[in-house]
Each structure stands twice: as structure tokens, then as C-alpha cells.
Amino acid sequence: MSMATQVSRRSFLIGSASAIGGLSLGFHVPFAEAAAAQKAAEVNAWVVVQPDDQVIIRIARSEMGQGTLTGLAQLVAEELECDWSKVTTEYPTPGQNLARDRVWGSFSTGGSRGIRDSHEYVRQGGATAREMLIAAAAAEWKVPASECAAANSVITHTPSGRKVSFGKVATAAAKVTPPKQVTLKDPKNWKIAGKPLPRLDTADKLTGKQIYGTDLQLPGMLNATVRACPYFGGKVKSFDASSASKMPGVRKVMQIDDTTLAVVADTWWQAKTAMDALTIEWDQGPNAGVSSESIAEMLKDGLDAKDAFVQTTAGDAPAALSKAKKTVSAVYAYPYQNHATMEPMNATARYTPQKCEVWVPTQNGEASLAAAAEAAGLPVQQCEVYKLHLGGGFGRRGNFQDYVRQSVLIAKQMPGTPIKMIWTREEDMLHGQYHPTTQCKLTAALDDEGNVTAMHMRISGQSILAAVRPEGMQGGKDPAVFQGLNLTGDEGHIGYTIPNLLIDHAMRNPPVPPGFWRGVNLNQNAFYLESFVEELAHAAGVDPLEFRRRLLKNHPKHLAVLESVAKGIGWDTPAPKGVGRGLAQIMGFGSYVAAAAEVSVTDGQLKIHRIVAATDAGHIVNPAQVERQVEGSFVYGLSAALFGECTMQGGRMVEDNFHTYQVMRMAEMPKVDTHIVPSGGFWGGVGEPTIAVAAPAVLNALFAASGKRIRTLPLKKHSLA
Amino acid sequence: MARLNINGTVRDIEVDPNTPLLWVLREQAGLTGSKYGCGVAQCGACTVHIDGNPVRSCVLPVSALSAEQQITTIEGLSKDGSHPLQQAWLKLDVPQCGYCQSGMIMAAAGLLQRNPKPSDADIDAEITNICRCGTYNRVREAIKLAASGLPAKQDT
Numbered sequence: 114m115s116m117a118t119q120v121s122r123r124s125f126l127i128g129s130a131s132a133i134g135g136l137s138l139g140f141h142v143p144f145a146e147a148a149a150a151q152k153a154a155e156v157n158a159w160v161v162v163q164p165d166d167q168v169i170i171r172i173a174r175s176e177m178g179q180g181t182l183t184g185l186a187q188l189v190a191e192e193l194e195c196d197w198s199k200v201t202t203e204y205p206t207p208g209q210n211l212a213r214d215r216v217w218g219s220f221s222t223g224g225s226r227g228i229r230d231s232h233e234y235v236r237q238g239g240a241t242a243r244e245m246l247i248a249a250a251a252a253e254w255k256v257p258a259s260e261c262a263a264a265n266s267v268i269t270h271t272p273s274g275r276k277v278s279f280g281k282v283a284t285a286a287a288k289v290t291p292p293k294q295v296t297l298k299d300p301k302n303w304k305i306a307g308k309p310l311p312r313l314d315t316a317d318k319l320t321g322k323q324i325y326g327t328d329l330q331l332p333g334m335l336n337a338t339v340r341a342c343p344y345f346g347g348k349v350k351s352f353d354a355s356s357a358s359k360m361p362g363v364r365k366v367m368q369i370d371d372t373t374l375a376v377v378a379d380t381w382w383q384a385k386t387a388m389d390a391l392t393i394e395w396d397q398g399p400n401a402g403v404s405s406e407s408i409a410e411m412l413k414d415g416l417d418a419k420d421a422f423v424q425t426t427a428g429d430a431p432a433a434l435s436k437a438k439k440t441v442s443a444v445y446a447y448p449y450q451n452h453a454t455m456e457p458m459n460a461t462a463r464y465t466p467q468k469c470e471v472w473v474p475t476q477n478g479e480a481s482l483a484a485a486a487e488a489a490g491l492p493v494q495q496c497e498v499y500k501l502h503l504g505g506g507f508g509r510r511g512n513f514q515d516y517v518r519q520s521v522l523i524a525k526q527m528p529g530t531p532i533k534m535i536w537t538r539e540e541d542m543l544h545g546q547y548h549p550t551t552q553c554k555l556t557a558a559l560d561d562e563g564n565v566t567a568m569h570m571r572i573s574g575q576s577i578l579a580a581v582r583p584e585g586m587q588g589g590k591d592p593a594v595f596q597g598l599n600l601t602g603d604e605g606h607i608g609y610t611i612p613n614l615l616i617d618h619a620m621r622n623p624p625v626p627p628g629f630w631r632g633v634n635l636n637q638n639a640f641y642l643e644s645f646v647e648e649l650a651h652a653a654g655v656d657p658l659e660f661r662r663r664l665l666k667n668h669p670k671h672l673a674v675l676e677s678v679a680k681g682i683g684w685d686t687p688a689p690k691g692v693g694r695g696l697a698q699i700m701g702f703g704s705y706v707a708a709a710a711e712v713s714v715t716d717g718q719l720k721i722h723r724i725v726a727a728t729d730a731g732h733i734v735n736p737a738q739v740e741r742q743v744e745g746s747f748v749y750g751l752s753a754a755l756f757g758e759c760t761m762q763g764g765r766m767v768e769d770n771f772h773t774y775q776v777m778r779m780a781e782m783p784k785v786d787t788h789i790v791p792s793g794g795f796w797g798g799v800g801e802p803t804i805a806v807a808a809p810a811v812l813n814a815l816f817a818a819s820g821k822r823i824r825t826l827p828l829k830k831h832s833l834a
Numbered sequence: 835m836a837r838l839n840i841n842g843t844v845r846d847i848e849v850d851p852n853t854p855l856l857w858v859l860r861e862q863a864g865l866t867g868s869k870y871g872c873g874v875a876q877c878g879a880c881t882v883h884i885d886g887n888p889v890r891s892c893v894l895p896v897s898a899l900s901a902e903q904q905i906t907t908i909e910g911l912s913k914d915g916s917h918p919l920q921q922a923w924l925k926l927d928v929p930q931c932g933y934c935q936s937g938m939i940m941a942a943a944g945l946l947q948r949n950p951k952p953s954d955a956d957i958d959a960e961i962t963n964i965c966r967c968g969t970y971n972r973v974r975e976a977i978k979l980a981a982s983g984l985p986a987k988q989d990t
Contacts, residue, residue, distance in 0.1 A: 178931030178967040311927045318932030319920045321867015321908035325933060328866035336861075361850060382857035383850075455871050455879060455933040455966050504869070504933030505966050538872045737927065745930060745968025752966075771876035771964060780958035782970040 154283035156245055157291060158216040159189055159238030161203070162283035166266050168195045170239075172202050173210070173217035174227040175476050176314060177503035177510070178745075179800045180738035181227035183312045185235055187734055188228070191306040192239030192298065195279060196266040202313055207478035208497040220478040223511040223629060225702035225798020228734055232796055233297070240295035242286070249286035250277050300732050300793070309737035314502070325504045326459045326474040331531040334461070335364055336381040337523050338388050338535060341373040343543045343765040345624050347398035348372045357387040366391065369522040377523060381535055400624040401764040408550060408623045408761060409446065415573025415619030416444060416554040422590035422620065425600055428613035433567035437558030441652045443645055445555070446825045447574075447637040449759040449766075450548035451774060452630055456504020457541040460520035463531040464489055469496045469521060474503035476511035484514035488521035507749070508629035512581055513546045539769040546628025547759055549575035551594075553641040558613075563653030565664060567613035570598065570641070576620050577627045577634070594618045596634040597701045597805065598642070603797075605635060605701035608671030609646070609664040625761065631749055632804035635701040640754075640826065643697035643809035648822065657696055657813070658684050670792060671698055674707035674727040677788045681725035682709035688817075691715075692722065695813025697806040704797030705729040708747075708810035710783075714819045717834030721751070721783040721811055726803055728787070731795035742799045743787045750807025752777040755828045775829070837901040840865070841910025844901050851897035856880040858896050859907055867908035867936045871964070878963030881937035881944075882907045888944030908936035911943060919943055922980040930967035938963050942977045951981050 153163040161169040170189045176182035186202050210217050218234060243263050250268040251258040254275060261270050266279045300307060317323040342348050352374055354366035362383035367375050374391065378384035415421075434440060460473040462485070469489035475481040478500045486493040498517075503510060520534040536544075551574030558567040576591035585593070597605035598616045607616075630636075650660035658679050665672040675698040679685075688694050691713045698707035706729075711722045726743050733739055756775035760767040768774040812823045815833075823831055836847045840863055847862045854873075859865045859882070868891060871879035875890040882891045883906040884899070899905070911917045915924070919942050929935045938961070945952055945960045952960070957974055965973070 178929075180930070312929075314932070315924060315927055315929055316915065318929040318935050319923050319939065320912075320915045321865070321936050323932055324866070325869075327870060328860075330864070330866075380857065380861040382853050382861065386850075453966060455869070455877065455931065455964065457870070503931060505931045507966070535870070538874075741927075741930060741969075741972070744971055748968030748970060749966065770874050771872050772874060776964055776966065777970075778964060779961045779970045779974065782968075782974075785971060 152284070154287045156242040156283055156286050157238060158213070159235060160193060160242035162279045164280045164283070166196065166199050166278050166280035168193070168200050168266070168279070169203050170200055171205050171217065173205060173220050174231065175220070175222040175478070175500060175503060175506070177222065177476065177506035179227065179742060180312055180735060181222065182314060183310065184228050184734040184738060185231065186313060187306045187310060188232055188236050189239035191303055192236045193243045194263040194265065197305050197310070199266060200313070204500045206497055206499060207482040210479065211482070211493065221480070221511060222476040222506070223508055225800040225802065229703050229796040229798050236297050237295055240297060241291050244292045244295055245286040245289040246279055246282055248289045249282040253282065253285065306734050308735070310735060312738070323502060325456055326461070326472065326501045327456055327504070327535050329461050329472050329501065329533060331461065331463070334531040334533055335377050335379065335527070336384050336535070337375050337377045337532050338381065338384045338537060339369070339373050339375045339519050340388055340391070340393065340540065341544055342395050344395055344397040344401060345626065345764060346400045347764065348396050349374060350394040350396040352394065353392040357390040360387040360390060363387045365527065367523070367526050369519060369526070373519060375519070375523045375534070377527065377532055381533070385537060397764055403624055403761055403764050405761045411623060412550065412552040412573045412621050415621045416552060416571055418573070418619045420619065421571065421617035423615065423617045424590070424592065424595040425598055425607065425614060425616035427600070427611065428567070430567045430569045430613040430615035433613035434556055434558050434569060437567060439559045440556055441559065441649055442554065442556040443648055443824060444552065445641045445644065446552040447550060447640060448757070448826055449550050449625060449761070450630060450753055450757040451542055451545040451759050451768070452507040452509035453542070453774060453776060454503070454505030454507055454509055457536040457538055458509070458516040459533065459535040460516045461531060461533040462520040462524035463529070464521060464524040465528050467495060469524070470499070471517055471520060472499045472501060473517055474501045474510060475514070475517070476503065476506045480512065480514050481517045484517040485521050488518045489525065507631040508633070509546060512629060515544070538771070542769045542774060543766050545759065545766070546626050548630035548636070549577055549627035550623070551575065551637050553637070555641060555645040557645070557649055559649065559653050563655045563660070565611050565649060568611050570616040571619065572617070573619040573621055575622050575627050577629060579620065579622055580627050591618070591620065594634055595638070597638045597699045603703040605699065608668035608698065608700060610667045611664070632801045635699060635802065635805040636750065636753065636808070639697060639699040639805035640808045643699065643806065644812060644822070644824070647695070647813045647816065661696070661698070670705045670729055671700055673792070674698060674705045674729050674790060677727035677790050678707045678709035678725045681786055681788060682711060682723070684709065691818065693814045693816065693818025695810050695815070695817055697809035697813065699802065699805050701805060702798035702802045703730070703795065704799060704802045706802040706806055708803065708806040710810040710814040712811060712814040712818050714815070714833050717832060719815060719828065719833060721781070724783050724785045724810070726785060726787050726806070727790055728799060728803060729790050729792050730797035730799050731791055731793060733789055733791045736789050739789055739799050740787045743803045744785045746801070746803035747785055747807045748777050748782065750804035751781070751811060754808035754811060754826055755781070758827050836896040836899070838896065838899060838905060839901050839903060840905045841907060849896060852895050855882070855891040855894045855896050855899065855905070859891065865907050865909050869933055869936060871934065876964070877934070878941055879934050879937040881940040881963065883940060883944060886944065886947050888941045908940055911939065917943065918980040918983070919946070919976065922976040926972050926976045926979065928969050928972040928976050930969055934963055934965045938965065938973055942973070945977070946981060952977065
């Protein structure tokens, strides 16, 4: 259990000034303080060893529940050959990363990339530190390093049997020239990585001791909340602060930019109460006439539009379709959805003309640092960000740093005073970076034997990259729209071999901010493709598993996860009376996933009895955490399928809290059996891909149970009676 | 001014009586284990006990409480994380992000107090807290493990 139950003033002051790294605070023992007391030695950027053999492993990616912190530590510890029971972790700060030529690489924690992007260099970090520790021991013993080996935090000189622990040689090791090359272990020989170890961050989450961004306390700190114009593209027209500014505890009512007002008070509740008392007139801007209906019309137009960005082609699908004897066509639609992290957006900032510091739960510390510097108007070298554990991220807290910007703009108006800004849930719901809306028209041809001879999949709808990362566009095309539907590549290649295939995108961008939402575009695409493939199977009169087997014959990894769930659900035995079964598979985020579901409908109510899921992520770093990610994916994915919809009306979102934006709760949660079936040889992500198969597996099962084919989400809009 | 008995200590707290208990706990009493999630008693992240009964403290003004009523927060559930539910949670490594878990544990503790051997249906009906990471199945297992009072094997 962590010793740091509170973030003390001393830890912050020492931490931010420390020579050893000014590492992040409020995260286990404030490192610099502990280091100063213990004379810890930084062997290299990834590994710090204390005289008492405690090992502090530096983690660049953020922990938001997905278990990356534990998994990355396992990878470093595996190569380091340290005693796992002596491992703690620490976040380096983005400012330190910048000052040290980005020695920790990327801090970005999204796209299920935490482990799959960094496994190689973090293992090299552990292996390099191990070699340096061995070299230091060998030098002290005056023996060749090749005669020494490390295990369980102890170095042994094999011929003589002499032993020394890491803590005794760490200071000397820190001065050793690092080896230029290290050999990484074959995963077959892993002892720490690959094992279902408990998380390193559990204990404090059971006692209320874990400090999240909303919990931060700094000396002299004030509290704030904001209200931004709820109309997309609108701004503040006028506001009357005369009564609010006289309310108890209120220090300042301010407008921080064109769209946003803030109240700073002694306590957050006072700030929130005063905000509610403000009289605000909004300029609704140019989009006040936009509604979900008008957006749906806009997208509908794209389904048959002449121009579209082409991504995936084989043969000549339009020609084959026009000549086909039998074609099947269907139109699907997917709504806007909010991330709805449990912890609302927040950040704490302290600004002086010389320095700006921000404490924030962020998926990307470097993006937070850049946002802080820009808002502060200071060189980035004069800014610093201290990362805190996230109460959920799901993509909301990575690319988007609106809350950091706001907190700095507030702090800038009261220099020297740390101010914690927390959004209300309503602010969070109305100012999302929404899972974008798309529609999809699929048309396929079937021959007399039930083979799919041609398919055209036309996606119409919003591009995330066009709005938030235009540098990722390819000649106007957004490649991310085609997640799971590419012919090759980690971001999802399609497993089905169809001789004439065309997948294209008519970009239609409504005035709603889109964002990366856990699973991103794979969610919409798998819902479309896997539902439609079942429609084709039924049209061909072929069992849906057998139908997919034929289509997947050239993609054994896609097929293997599907076979795994089919076996698990008992596909070859009849379902219990009244129960329907459904399947889905997809590849994305570098991994192959599938799900099978059993559901029934009674009195118009859907009951999901059981899910079987399979994941092939190549290498598995912690199977216990993979299981948790897979299970959790059904909560996120089925919340979206059953309930998730943000409705536009009059240029703003309607749903503003959990009573209108319903999510899954305990009673709706099915049993989930997870099959982890790693085939080795590659590194895939696990936080996101399974979400994509949740909806189609369940909705295919619903069709089997009820004969109702759901083509528009969420399910709550449809009567099952 | 409010006189409140929090985790066994009576305190006089200078505060507007309309302030919800959650914010008094977090801002005046310095007990941040109870979380703000929705402010409208929907998500349960703010769950604490009043005389052993779980309540959603984000909508309960402190004016509704007297010093005779025992308020228990996650920090007061046990001194050292030794409550059977905390132990079961640890054994099964339940939390992911953890933000909802204080409320989950407090809701579960309230349930077990009234109903020491809850059925699945009881758990479905009583544990209505929201978790977005998706820990529900492990929360259920942990409640059953704590209820069983039996030593548990390490779950993987």
C-alpha cells in the first residue's frame, strides 16, 4: 500500500524543484522526497533502485483503469530480473521528458497502444539497467561480467557463489556506461510478464486514499467551476454577475474566453451555487437550427452520393452488383455518444508570470503540457504538468485538453493562487467530444450456392481526424473511418474475402465536436459489418457460423477467435427454448476478437444471459488484466448498444446527466466468459477491440430470439414487444 | 453551522446548511474518498452510510442531519482496509479506474448489513451504482465472497 495518503505541500515543492527528476507527485510516495531520504539511484530513465532494494519503475503512459501501469512495470521488471514484491511505480513528468530529449518516449495513452507501442523500449530499459547493475557488481568483485547473473534483485558471481543485492550496487551502476545492445528474453521464458499478477494500484482504491484530480488539495487553493455556451458554435452574449458575485465564498466571477464563464470561490459547492445564480444570455451562433433529424438527413444524402473517399477495393464491386441475380441491401445508423467518464473533467492550475503548473488526470501528459503553455502564454520550459490517476478516460482525456486550457485561463486571472476547476456532470455531458455519428448502406450479391460475390459498403458521416487531427488526413480522406475494414494493417484488416469489394466514405461533418471514444470507429463498423453478414447468411439460408467460416478461410486468426467463442457458447448444440444466439468477430487495434451471446426476450424486455469472448492479442502481458478489459468492454459496448445516444436539438445536446444518458448497471450485466487465445508473434491492444463485437453479437442473438433486426442504435428506441 | 458525527467524531462545521453532505465531507471534513459523479443521486459514487443505511450524499443537505446520526464514509468503514468487503475486493482485484469503488463498497456494506446472504436478484436490486470501466461481475463476486465469510482463493 502506498505511504502517500495525501499530497503534501512539501512533496509538491520538493518534487517540482528536485534535481533527481522533479517527478510526478501524488502518486505513491512522492518520489523525489523518498529518493532524497533514501539516496535512491537512477540506474537509467526507467529504473531507480533504493539502498533497501526497493525498485521504482517509471511509467510514461497513464493509468485510467486499464491496467497499463501494472503491465508496463511487469515488462520492465521481467528484463530487470528484480523482485516483483519490491516494485513501486512513478510517473515522470512531461516537463522532464522534454528536458531529457523525450527519454521516456510518448506519453500518449489511447488507441490501446500503452503496451503495444512501447513494449520493446521499456523492456530494453529494464534489460539495460540489469546489465549496468551486473557490470557494477562485477567491477567491484573484479570478475568478468559474463560470469555474473541477476535474479530476483540479487546478482550472483556464478563460479564463486558471491552475491550482492541491487540496492548495494545501484549507485555504482548508475555510473556505468550503458551497453549499446541488449538481448530481450523470449516471451516463452517470462516469469513476471505474462502472469496474472494483481494490480499494483488496488489497495488505495478500497479505502478512499487514492487521490484523483477532483480530490487534489494544495495550500491556499481555491475552487472553480465553469459554464461554457451549450450551443455548438455559440458564445456568451452577456451575463449578470451582480448577485452571484455577492454570494458566500465567491472570490471572482469571470469570463475566460468567448464561450466560457467561470466562478472562483472558497469551496467548489459555493462556486457551483454561484454559477447557478448567474444570469447568462447565450448567442446561439450559426447552428441553432441543427437537430438529430437534420443531421440524419445530411448523412442519408451521403449514402448514395456520387463522390466518396475509397479505401478498400477488390475486383469491380459496382459492375458485379449490377449484374447479380440476387442482391441484399440494408441501411444502418449509429448515434452520437458521450464518454461519460465517472470523474468529470477537471484540472488544477497555478500561474505566475514566470511559471505555470497544472495537476491533471490526463491520457497524454505532453498534450496537457502543450495546452498549458499555450493558454499561459509561456514557453513550454516554464510550464509543468503533474499527472494524477484518472477516474476513467476512454479517449476523452487524451487529444482534448479543453479543461487544462480553461483551468490555466482561470488561474491566469488570479496569479499565484492554485485553483482547482471541476466540471459539473451537466457540463461534461453537454461539452463532450462525441463518438461520431455515421450511417452505412451495405449492398451485397449472393450466387446460387450462397457465396458472397460482391459487396459495397458505403459509410456516410463524420470524420474525427478532419476535426481534431487534420495532419492525419490522406488527401482529404480520413483513414480512421475505415477501422477494421482495411485490406491490411494493424488498425484492422477485414477477414472476409469477397472477390468484388468496395468500401468508401462520403464525409459529412455536422457541427458537433467528434472525438476518439473507446473503440473509435471500429465500434460502428463492426456493428454494420457483423450485423449485415448475418443478414446475408440468413438470405443465403446458411448457418451464420458456417457462412463466416467460408468467408474467413484466408484469415485463420480471425477465424480462430470466432471458433473459440462458437465452441464456448455451444453453437453446435441447440439453444435453450426461447434463447437466441449471435456471433461477431472483427480485427482492430492490432488484435483479433470475437464474441458470442445468448439472449431472450420476455414481455418486450431483452435479457442478455451470457457472453463468451475471445481475444488474440499476440502476446499477453497480464492475462488477469486482459480478462478485466474484455469484461469491461461489454459494459461500455452494451451501454452504447442498449442506451447510448446524445440527441441534438436546437443546436445543443439534450442529455445532460445519467437520468437521461442511461448506462448499463449491475442488473443488466451478463456473465462473461473470456477466452484468451494468444497466437504469439505480434503485440495487439486489448482495451478497445472487444467493445466493437459487443453490440453485433447481442443484436444478432436478439434477431435469433425474436426475428427483429436492429439497424439503428440504440436499442432503447425500438419496441421488442 | 452544522454539528455532524462523522466516522465516530462529532464536529462543528461552518457551512451553509443547504450544502449537500458530500461537499461537506469532501471540502470541510477533508474526506475525499466519497466522490462526485452526477450530483443527482444517479451514479452512487457519493454513497455513505447514515446510521448504517447507504445514502447518496450528493443530494442530502446537511440541514437534514443531526449530531445523533452516525455518518460513516469509506474512510471510516474500517481503520485499515480490513472490512470483509475491502478484503474481498482486494482478493478479487476488483477496481479498474477505481473512482466509483468507494460508493460501490459502501452500497455493498449497507446491503450486507441488512441482508448478510444476498441472492443475485438482491444484488441486482440493491447495487445500482454506475461503473463505466465495467467491474460489475467482480463486484458481484466480491459481495458474495465477503458474504460467504470463507477464505477465498486468489482469483486470476
